[in-house]
Amino acid sequence: xxxxxxxxxxxxxxxxxxxxxxxxxxxxxxxxxxxxxxxxxxxxxxxxxxxxxxxxxxxxxxxxxxxxxxxxxxxxxxxxxxxxxxxxxxxxxxxxxxxxxxxxxxxxxxxx
Amino acid sequence: xxxxxxxxxxxxxxxxxxxxxxxxxxxxxxxxxxxxxxxxxxxxxxxxxxxxxxxxxxxxxxxxxxxxxxxxxxxxxxxxxxxxxxxxxxxxxxxxxxxxxxxxxxxxxxxxx
Numbered sequence: 001x002x003x004x005x006x007x008x009x010x011x012x013x014x015x016x017x018x019x020x021x022x023x024x025x026x027x028x029x030x031x032x033x034x035x036x037x038x039x040x041x042x043x044x045x046x047x048x049x050x051x052x053x054x055x056x057x058x059x060x061x062x063x064x065x066x067x068x069x070x071x072x073x074x075x076x077x078x079x080x081x082x083x084x085x086x087x088x089x090x091x092x093x094x095x096x097x098x099x100x101x102x103x104x105x106x107x108x109x110x111x112x
Numbered sequence: 113x114x115x116x117x118x119x120x121x122x123x124x125x126x127x128x129x130x131x132x133x134x135x136x137x138x139x140x141x142x143x144x145x146x147x148x149x150x151x152x153x154x155x156x157x158x159x160x161x162x163x164x165x166x167x168x169x170x171x172x173x174x175x176x177x178x179x180x181x182x183x184x185x186x187x188x189x190x191x192x193x194x195x196x197x198x199x200x201x202x203x204x205x206x207x208x209x210x211x212x213x214x215x216x217x218x219x220x221x222x223x224x225x
Contacts, residue, residue, distance in 0.1 A: 034213070043199070044156070044215035059212070090155045094213070099146045099205050101213055103155025 002027035006091050006104035013111055019064075019078040021107050023091030026072065031093040033074040034101065035066055038088040050074060086111045115139075116200045121220040130187045132219050134200030137181050142204040145176060145183045150197045150218070159198075160185070187221075195223045 003026045013019060025031055032051050036044040046059045048066035056066050063082060067075045074091055091104040117135040124130045136145070144163050148156035160167055162174040162183070173186040187194055199218040205211045 036215070043217040046212065046214065049212060088153070092155065092213075094205075097205055099144050099161055099201075099203065099211075099213075100158040101148075101156070102158065106153070106155055108153070 002093075002102065004091065004093055004102060004104040006089075006107055008107060009105065010108045011110070013081050013109065015083055015111055016080045019076070019081050019085070019109070021076040021089055021091075021109075023074040023076075023104055024072055025074075025093045028072070028093065028095060030071060031095060033068060034092040034094070035074065035076050036090045036092065038090065040087075044090065048076070081111045083111050085109065115202055115214060116216055118198075118200055118216065118219045120217060121222070123222050123224065124190055125224050126191055127189050130190050130194070130221060130223075132185045132187075132198050132200075132221065133182055134185070135182045136200070136202045139180050139202050140204060143202045144204065145174065145180075146201045146203075146213075147172070147174065147183075147185050148199045148201070148215075150199065156199060156215070190221075190223045192223050192225065194221065196221060 005024045034049045035047040037047055038044050048056055048058055050056050050068045053068055064078050089107045092101040094101045146161045147159045149159050150156040160169055160172050160174045162176050164176050167174045175184045197218040197220050199215050201213055203211050
Protein backbone atom coordinates (compact mmCIF):
# COMPACT_ATOMS: atom_id res chain seq x y z
CA UNK A 1 0.00 0.00 0.00
CA UNK A 2 1.03 3.58 -0.52
CA UNK A 3 2.02 5.93 2.25
CA UNK A 4 3.09 9.54 2.35
CA UNK A 5 5.32 11.09 4.98
CA UNK A 6 5.89 14.69 5.89
CA UNK A 7 8.19 16.19 8.45
CA UNK A 8 8.42 17.96 10.71
CA UNK A 9 4.87 17.97 12.05
CA UNK A 10 5.25 21.41 13.61
CA UNK A 11 7.83 24.12 13.20
CA UNK A 12 8.38 27.54 14.73
CA UNK A 13 10.86 29.70 12.86
CA UNK A 14 11.91 33.35 13.15
CA UNK A 15 11.43 35.78 10.30
CA UNK A 16 14.36 35.67 7.91
CA UNK A 17 15.38 32.13 8.72
CA UNK A 18 15.55 29.37 6.08
CA UNK A 19 13.01 26.60 5.65
CA UNK A 20 13.11 23.04 4.44
CA UNK A 21 10.07 20.76 4.50
CA UNK A 22 10.33 17.24 3.18
CA UNK A 23 7.77 14.89 1.74
CA UNK A 24 8.30 11.29 0.67
CA UNK A 25 5.94 8.78 -0.88
CA UNK A 26 6.21 5.01 -0.67
CA UNK A 27 4.55 2.26 -2.66
CA UNK A 28 4.13 4.02 -5.97
CA UNK A 29 6.28 5.10 -8.89
CA UNK A 30 6.42 8.30 -10.90
CA UNK A 31 3.60 10.02 -9.03
CA UNK A 32 2.50 13.60 -9.54
CA UNK A 33 3.44 15.53 -6.40
CA UNK A 34 1.94 18.69 -4.94
CA UNK A 35 2.61 21.27 -2.23
CA UNK A 36 -0.36 23.17 -0.80
CA UNK A 37 -0.64 25.80 1.91
CA UNK A 38 -3.71 26.39 4.02
CA UNK A 39 -4.13 29.54 6.09
CA UNK A 40 -6.37 29.35 9.14
CA UNK A 41 -10.01 28.96 8.11
CA UNK A 42 -9.20 29.06 4.43
CA UNK A 43 -9.11 26.66 1.52
CA UNK A 44 -6.03 25.00 0.07
CA UNK A 45 -3.73 27.10 -2.05
CA UNK A 46 -1.65 25.15 -4.55
CA UNK A 47 1.98 26.26 -4.39
CA UNK A 48 3.91 23.82 -6.57
CA UNK A 49 3.39 20.63 -8.50
CA UNK A 50 5.73 18.19 -10.16
CA UNK A 51 5.15 15.60 -12.87
CA UNK A 52 8.66 14.15 -12.68
CA UNK A 53 12.18 14.41 -11.27
CA UNK A 54 13.48 17.94 -11.62
CA UNK A 55 10.20 19.18 -13.12
CA UNK A 56 8.59 21.85 -10.97
CA UNK A 57 5.71 24.15 -11.80
CA UNK A 58 4.86 27.12 -9.61
CA UNK A 59 1.30 28.31 -9.20
CA UNK A 60 1.85 31.33 -6.98
CA UNK A 61 4.83 33.73 -7.05
CA UNK A 62 6.39 33.90 -3.60
CA UNK A 63 9.63 33.47 -1.72
CA UNK A 64 9.23 29.70 -1.63
CA UNK A 65 10.77 27.15 -3.95
CA UNK A 66 10.38 23.42 -4.50
CA UNK A 67 12.60 20.64 -5.69
CA UNK A 68 12.18 16.99 -6.61
CA UNK A 69 15.60 15.37 -6.38
CA UNK A 70 14.21 11.83 -6.47
CA UNK A 71 11.09 10.24 -7.90
CA UNK A 72 9.26 10.05 -4.60
CA UNK A 73 10.79 12.99 -2.74
CA UNK A 74 9.45 16.53 -2.79
CA UNK A 75 11.05 19.39 -0.87
CA UNK A 76 9.70 22.84 -0.09
CA UNK A 77 12.26 25.50 0.75
CA UNK A 78 12.75 29.13 1.51
CA UNK A 79 15.91 31.17 1.98
CA UNK A 80 14.24 33.80 4.18
CA UNK A 81 10.86 33.25 5.79
CA UNK A 82 8.23 35.98 6.02
CA UNK A 83 5.47 36.28 8.60
CA UNK A 84 2.99 35.60 5.80
CA UNK A 85 4.56 32.18 5.24
CA UNK A 86 2.87 30.88 8.38
CA UNK A 87 0.30 28.19 7.69
CA UNK A 88 -0.44 24.52 7.33
CA UNK A 89 1.64 22.93 4.57
CA UNK A 90 0.37 19.82 2.90
CA UNK A 91 2.07 17.49 0.47
CA UNK A 92 -0.01 15.26 -1.80
CA UNK A 93 0.51 12.66 -4.50
CA UNK A 94 -1.58 11.37 -7.34
CA UNK A 95 -1.16 8.43 -9.69
CA UNK A 96 -1.11 9.48 -13.31
CA UNK A 97 -4.38 8.64 -14.93
CA UNK A 98 -6.34 8.86 -11.70
CA UNK A 99 -8.14 11.86 -10.24
CA UNK A 100 -7.90 11.27 -6.52
CA UNK A 101 -5.10 12.77 -4.48
CA UNK A 102 -3.67 11.46 -1.23
CA UNK A 103 -2.39 13.88 1.36
CA UNK A 104 0.29 13.72 3.99
CA UNK A 105 -0.25 14.64 7.65
CA UNK A 106 0.91 18.21 7.09
CA UNK A 107 3.38 20.61 8.72
CA UNK A 108 2.16 23.46 10.91
CA UNK A 109 4.58 26.35 10.35
CA UNK A 110 4.57 29.41 12.56
CA UNK A 111 6.87 32.27 11.61
CA UNK A 112 7.53 34.62 14.52
CA UNK B 113 -13.82 32.17 -13.08
CA UNK B 114 -14.34 29.61 -10.32
CA UNK B 115 -14.78 26.09 -11.61
CA UNK B 116 -17.03 25.07 -8.72
CA UNK B 117 -19.41 26.78 -6.29
CA UNK B 118 -20.51 25.30 -2.96
CA UNK B 119 -22.37 26.61 0.07
CA UNK B 120 -19.96 27.98 2.63
CA UNK B 121 -21.55 26.18 5.54
CA UNK B 122 -24.31 23.74 6.50
CA UNK B 123 -25.75 22.51 9.77
CA UNK B 124 -27.34 19.16 10.49
CA UNK B 125 -28.19 16.81 13.34
CA UNK B 126 -27.06 13.34 14.14
CA UNK B 127 -28.93 10.65 12.23
CA UNK B 128 -30.06 12.93 9.43
CA UNK B 129 -29.13 12.63 5.75
CA UNK B 130 -27.03 15.52 4.49
CA UNK B 131 -26.90 16.63 0.87
CA UNK B 132 -24.19 19.05 -0.25
CA UNK B 133 -24.59 20.44 -3.75
CA UNK B 134 -21.78 21.72 -5.92
CA UNK B 135 -22.35 23.81 -9.05
CA UNK B 136 -19.98 23.41 -11.99
CA UNK B 137 -21.73 25.11 -14.88
CA UNK B 138 -18.66 25.07 -17.12
CA UNK B 139 -17.76 21.43 -16.66
CA UNK B 140 -16.01 20.00 -19.71
CA UNK B 141 -17.04 16.84 -21.51
CA UNK B 142 -14.22 14.74 -20.09
CA UNK B 143 -14.15 16.24 -16.57
CA UNK B 144 -14.70 14.02 -13.56
CA UNK B 145 -16.15 15.19 -10.25
CA UNK B 146 -14.22 14.39 -7.08
CA UNK B 147 -15.14 15.04 -3.46
CA UNK B 148 -12.86 15.29 -0.43
CA UNK B 149 -13.38 15.54 3.32
CA UNK B 150 -11.05 17.49 5.60
CA UNK B 151 -10.90 17.43 9.39
CA UNK B 152 -9.09 20.18 11.32
CA UNK B 153 -5.30 19.90 11.21
CA UNK B 154 -5.41 17.05 8.71
CA UNK B 155 -5.04 16.81 4.95
CA UNK B 156 -8.13 16.25 2.79
CA UNK B 157 -9.27 12.68 2.33
CA UNK B 158 -10.72 11.37 -0.92
CA UNK B 159 -14.38 10.38 -0.50
CA UNK B 160 -15.93 9.65 -3.86
CA UNK B 161 -15.64 10.34 -7.57
CA UNK B 162 -18.04 10.17 -10.48
CA UNK B 163 -18.71 11.11 -14.07
CA UNK B 164 -22.47 10.76 -14.47
CA UNK B 165 -25.63 9.39 -12.83
CA UNK B 166 -25.02 7.85 -9.43
CA UNK B 167 -22.02 6.47 -7.60
CA UNK B 168 -22.17 4.87 -4.16
CA UNK B 169 -19.51 3.58 -1.81
CA UNK B 170 -19.35 2.71 1.86
CA UNK B 171 -19.03 6.37 2.85
CA UNK B 172 -21.31 8.39 0.58
CA UNK B 173 -23.32 8.64 -2.60
CA UNK B 174 -22.76 11.04 -5.45
CA UNK B 175 -25.64 12.11 -7.66
CA UNK B 176 -24.91 13.75 -11.01
CA UNK B 177 -27.79 14.90 -13.25
CA UNK B 178 -27.75 14.40 -16.98
CA UNK B 179 -26.52 17.92 -17.76
CA UNK B 180 -23.64 17.45 -15.25
CA UNK B 181 -23.77 21.13 -14.29
CA UNK B 182 -24.05 20.20 -10.65
CA UNK B 183 -23.46 17.27 -8.34
CA UNK B 184 -24.74 16.34 -4.90
CA UNK B 185 -22.77 14.55 -2.22
CA UNK B 186 -25.12 12.61 0.04
CA UNK B 187 -24.04 11.49 3.51
CA UNK B 188 -26.52 9.04 5.04
CA UNK B 189 -27.29 9.26 8.76
CA UNK B 190 -24.50 11.63 9.76
CA UNK B 191 -22.78 11.48 13.11
CA UNK B 192 -20.76 14.05 15.05
CA UNK B 193 -17.61 12.65 13.42
CA UNK B 194 -18.84 13.80 10.02
CA UNK B 195 -18.26 17.41 11.07
CA UNK B 196 -15.68 18.53 8.53
CA UNK B 197 -15.08 20.63 5.43
CA UNK B 198 -16.16 19.03 2.16
CA UNK B 199 -14.58 20.02 -1.16
CA UNK B 200 -15.84 19.47 -4.69
CA UNK B 201 -13.36 19.42 -7.58
CA UNK B 202 -13.76 18.94 -11.32
CA UNK B 203 -11.08 18.08 -13.84
CA UNK B 204 -9.77 15.62 -16.39
CA UNK B 205 -6.62 13.64 -15.76
CA UNK B 206 -6.43 12.81 -19.44
CA UNK B 207 -4.82 16.23 -19.80
CA UNK B 208 -1.80 14.77 -18.04
CA UNK B 209 0.27 17.36 -16.25
CA UNK B 210 -2.27 19.99 -17.13
CA UNK B 211 -4.72 18.55 -14.61
CA UNK B 212 -4.23 20.75 -11.58
CA UNK B 213 -6.49 19.87 -8.66
CA UNK B 214 -7.89 23.17 -7.39
CA UNK B 215 -9.59 23.35 -3.99
CA UNK B 216 -12.04 26.15 -3.26
CA UNK B 217 -13.25 27.16 0.20
CA UNK B 218 -15.35 24.02 0.52
CA UNK B 219 -18.48 23.52 2.61
CA UNK B 220 -18.11 23.47 6.38
CA UNK B 221 -20.58 20.90 7.73
CA UNK B 222 -21.39 21.00 11.42
CA UNK B 223 -23.32 18.08 12.87
CA UNK B 224 -25.14 18.81 16.13
CA UNK B 225 -26.12 16.27 18.80
